[in-house]
Amino acid sequence: MDINALQTLLFVPANRPERFDKALASGADAIIIDLEDAVPAAEKDAACTNLSGWLDKQPPNSVLVRINGTGSPWFTQDCSLCRSPAVAAIVVPKAEDPEALKELAHITEKPLLPFVESALAFTRLNEIAAASGVARLLFGKLDLALDLGMDYPPPAGEPLDESAFLFARSQLVMCSRVHGLAAPLDAIYTAIHDPKGLTAYARQGMRLGFGGFLLIHPAQVAPAQQALAPTSAQISWARHILEAEQRVKGAVVAVSGNMVDTPVMARARRIMESASGMLK
Template identity: 75%
Template sequence: MNINALQTLLFVPANRPERFATALSSGADAVIIDLEDAVPAADKDAARNMLANWLTEQPPASVLVRINGTGSPWFNQDMALCRSDAVAAVVVPKAEDAEALAELAHVTDKPLLPFIESARALARLDAIASANGVARLLFGQLDMALDLAMDYPPPPGEPDDQAPFLPIRSQLVVCSRAHDLAAPLDAVYTAFHDDAGLQAYVREGMKLGFGGVLLIHPRQVAPAVQAMAPTPAQVAWAGRGLAAEQRVNGAVVAVNEQMVDSPVMARARRILRQDGQR
C-alpha cells in the first residue's frame, strides 16, 4: 500500500467485523479500522481481540488501524496489535507529542498518520510533522472545534460554514509541504447522505491543497472520487494551455486573455495526469 497516494480512506468500527468486508469492497483507497471513537469503552478489549484474530487472515499491509490515544488504558495493547503484518500504517488520535510518535513508530515499525485536532497540536505542528515515522497529517475537525470552543457543528438545517477552519486547514497543507510529506487528508464530512455537500467540501479541500479525504460511510466513496477528478473544463483548459506552450516552444503565452507561464503549465500537466489516471 502506497500511503502517499491514498485519497479516500474509509473508517469502519473495530467492534463491527461484519462490516469489514463491505468496507474493503467499497472502492475506497484504504480502510481504517477504528479502535478509538467508534468503540465504546466497555467494548474496547473485545473489539481488539476480534480485530487481532481477523488480521491473522489478511494479506500484508492491507488495512490501517486507528488506535486509542497514548494516555489511554488501551494504548499499549493497541500498539502491540499494530505490529501485525496486515497493518499498513497506524492512525494516531489527538497527536501532540513528537517524541511519543517517534517511539510508537519504532515499536510498531509502521508509518504513522497523526490526527491534528487540538490547539496544542497546532502549536507543535512542525515537530509532529518532522517526527520519525510520520507519513501524513490528518485533520480532526470536530475535536478541533471542541478544543477551541468554536460554534460548530451547526444545528440541522443551518448552513455548514467551513470558513472558520480555513486557516487551520491551510496550516496543515503548508506544514506538510515544508516537511516533504504527502498532502494531508481532510476531515470527515458527517452528513453521509448529502452527496452534493460532500462534493463541495472535497473540492474546497482540493483547492486548499489537501490530498484526499476521510470518509465514514461506504456510500461516500463514489461522490468523493468524482469530486477529486478534474472537471471537463479543467481538462479542456489544460489541453489548450499545453498546445499553446508547444507552439511557442515553452515561452510565456496568452491563452484566453490569461498569461500562461511555467507554474501554470506545471498545473496543466498535473491535471492531465490526473485525468489519465481515471
C-alpha cells in the first residue's frame, strides 16, 4: 500500500467484524479499522482480540488501524496488534506530543498518520509533521470544534458551514508541503446521505490543497471519487491553456482575457495528467 497515494479512506468500527470485508470491497483506496471512538469502552478488549484474528488472515500491508490514545488503558495492546504484517500504517488519535509519536513509530515500526484535532496540536504542528515515522497528516475537525467551543456541527437540517475551519485546513496543507509530506487528508463530512454536499465539500478541500478525504460510510465513496476527478470544465480549460502553451512555447500569453504563465501551464498539465490517470 502506497500511503502517499491514498485518496479515499473509509472508517469501519473494530467491533463490527461483519463489516470489514464489505468495507474492503467498497471501492475506497483503503480502510481504517477504528479501535478508538467507534468502539465503546466495554467492547474494546473483545474488538482488539477479534481484529487480531482477522488480521492474521489478511495479506501484508492491506489495512490501516486507528488505535486508542497513549493515555488510555488499551494503548499497549493496540500497539502489539499493530505489529501484524497486515497493518500498513497506524492512525493516531489526538496527536499532540511529537516525542510520543517518535516512540510509537520506534515501537511498532509502522508509518504513522496522526490526527491533528486540538489547539495544542496546531501550536506544535511543525514538530508533529517533522517527527520521525510520520507519513501523513489527518484533520480531525469534530474534536477541534469541541476543543475550541465552536458552534459546530449545526442542528439537523441546517447547512454545514465549513468556513470556520479554513484557517486550520490551510495550516495542514502548508505544513505538509514544508516538511515534504504528501498532501494531508481532509476531515469527514458528517452527512452520510448527501452526495451533492459531500462532492462540494471534497472539491473545496481539493482547492485548498488536500490530497484525499476520510469517509464514514460506503455510500460516500462514489461521491468522493467523483469529486477527485477533474470536471469537464477543468479539462476544457486545461486543453486551451496547453494549446496556447504550444503556440508560444512556454512564454506568457493571454487566454480568454486572462494571463497565463508558467504556474498556470503547470496546473493545466496536472489536470490533464489526473484526467488521464482516472481513465486507466
